[in-house]
Amino acid sequence: xxxxxxxxxxxxxxxxxxxxxxxxxxxxxxxxxxxxxxxxxxxxxxxxxxxxxxxxxxxxxxxxxxxxxxxxxxxxxxxxxxxxxxxxxxxxxxxxxxxxxxxxxxxxxxxxxxxxxxxxxxxxxxxxxxxxxxxxxxxxxxxxxxxxxxxxxxxxxxxxxxxxxxxxxxxxxxxxxxxxxxxxxxxxxxxxxxxxxxxxxxxxxxxxxxxxxxxxxxxxxxxxxxxxxxxxxxxxxxxxxxxxxxxxxxxxxxxxxxxxxxxxxxxxxxxxxxxxxxxxxxxxxxxxxxxxxxxxxxxxxxxxxx
Amino acid sequence: xxxxxxxxxxxxxxxxxxxxxxxxxxxxxxxxxxxxxxxxxxxxxxxxxxxxxxxxxxxxxxxxxxxxxxxxxxxxxxxxxxxxxxxxxxxxxxxxxxxxxxxxxxxxxxxxxxxxxxxxxxxxxxxxxxxxxxxxxxxxxxxxxxxxxxxxxxxxxxxxxxxxxxxxxxxxxxxxxxxxxxxxxxxxxxxxxxxxxxxxxxxxxxxxxxxxxxxxxxx
Numbered sequence: 108x109x110x111x112x113x114x115x116x117x118x119x120x121x122x123x124x125x126x127x128x129x130x131x132x133x134x135x136x137x138x139x140x141x142x143x144x145x146x147x148x149x150x151x152x153x154x155x156x157x158x159x160x161x162x163x164x165x166x167x168x169x170x171x172x173x174x175x176x177x178x179x180x181x182x183x184x185x186x187x188x189x190x191x192x193x194x195x196x197x198x199x200x201x202x203x204x205x206x207x208x209x210x211x212x213x214x215x216x217x218x219x220x221x222x223x224x225x226x227x228x229x230x231x232x233x234x235x236x237x238x239x240x241x242x243x244x245x246x247x248x249x250x251x252x253x254x255x256x257x258x259x260x261x262x263x264x265x266x267x268x269x270x271x272x273x274x275x276x277x278x279x280x281x282x283x284x285x286x287x288x289x290x291x292x293x294x295x296x297x298x299x300x301x302x303x304x305x306x307x308x309x310x311x312x313x314x315x316x317x318x319x320x321x322x323x324x325x326x327x328x329x330x331x332x333x334x335x336x337x338x339x340x341x342x343x344x345x346x347x348x349x350x351x352x353x354x355x356x357x358x359x360x361x362x363x364x365x366x367x368x369x370x371x372x373x374x375x376x377x378x379x380x381x382x383x384x385x386x387x388x389x390x391x392x393x394x395x396x397x398x399x400x401x402x403x404x405x406x407x408x409x410x411x412x413x
Numbered sequence: 414x415x416x417x418x419x420x421x422x423x424x425x426x427x428x429x430x431x432x433x434x435x436x437x438x439x440x441x442x443x444x445x446x447x448x449x450x451x452x453x454x455x456x457x458x459x460x461x462x463x464x465x466x467x468x469x470x471x472x473x474x475x476x477x478x479x480x481x482x483x484x485x486x487x488x489x490x491x492x493x494x495x496x497x498x499x500x501x502x503x504x505x506x507x508x509x510x511x512x513x514x515x516x517x518x519x520x521x522x523x524x525x526x527x528x529x530x531x532x533x534x535x536x537x538x539x540x541x542x543x544x545x546x547x548x549x550x551x552x553x554x555x556x557x558x559x560x561x562x563x564x565x566x567x568x569x570x571x572x573x574x575x576x577x578x579x580x581x582x583x584x585x586x587x588x589x590x591x592x593x594x595x596x597x598x599x600x601x602x603x604x605x606x607x608x609x610x611x612x613x614x615x616x617x618x619x620x621x622x623x624x625x626x627x628x629x630x631x632x
Binding site: 312313315316317318319320321322323324326 | 462484485488489490491492493496502503504506515516519520563
């Protein structure tokens, strides 16, 4: 039954190949836009998240903080579920680092003993990698507010201004991606339904003749649905293939021409689950579109234009 | 085989297309339906082929009450009748063989049975040599013969033909009428709507005349 239905539709695809080919091209273009937008948005978010991971918080300790207080503060920071890594930088280590950094830029400053004595011990705090980029600002603000109340904490620094701007950018970027995604999806759906409708309408006579000779609505609609599903499947595969082709070229471009940005290592193509989901959705959309269009014509009395 | 009892058909307007039609056509009869344009011929044919229902009254064809057919029953009913149109209604993207085979495929017949029966019918209508041609490459008369072959391939009890010779020259029209008479002689009820009064006179068959939705003659 399934084999015969498939053979019948392949025959129909062959017979109406010009119409089906143009339908295939338009549907592929629609899917390509959706798939490409998704891939772009996913990679941009990934890059922004990577940049966000570089955010660090420095917690400066008060002068003469007891080692037991240092330990309890470290434990408190580590216990925060959003914190990934905490490393303690002692006063001596901080001084050493400062000397190493300043030796070539401003060697004179290393003679200012009074100034050097002000360099405090600190904790370097990094957030968890799994944390969403959009949550970075909220988490850092909350953590800083919490730590500032501690007696042993003198100052908390995390580049507040930059972080605020980054947070705002991420927020608007995500909203823009969502809005654009909805617009692109609706536009693709509109084009898709029109192209399928045109394809089905052009075969109105076939539907009428089939009704005339006693085909049931199921017999009439099913082949069109199979055909729609086939076009949807092939189109989604082509769209994924074309996106992959574009992706490898873009990665090569970043590797060769813009290597200093070090972005190519953060670019990823869609995962297998997403590809499978996309193809499945494309196939179902093709079948559903065909079904809805055929149903409009095949209402049991279609050949009423007799 | 075909029975109309007090049938009225009114379209929005209101337009009274058929008024109090009482009609009986028996099995194996050959009947002409004549009348000017707008007389109600098409409305009557739409009801016989279950493409429309009566506003009131009873229409029975091959034992089916047309007003009470469900969607599935409509399909089942149409497999028991054959319909021929003036404009042939062949599928342009299928060969003559494939067009004629359609009703048998719909019925679910086996390929071997379809092959045998289609060959048989194509032989009857004289189109065996054109079986692999597409409709646009054959003449109007051949297209109409293909349409008739498609309408009779499943051996229907009733064949209705709406102006089957409307697009053909007189000689081809006679050929088509001969063919329809042959179909009738095999036991099928044939009901033909036509404007061609001369041809109707020559054939000496029962003629039902419609005018303004009323039967004005039945000889």
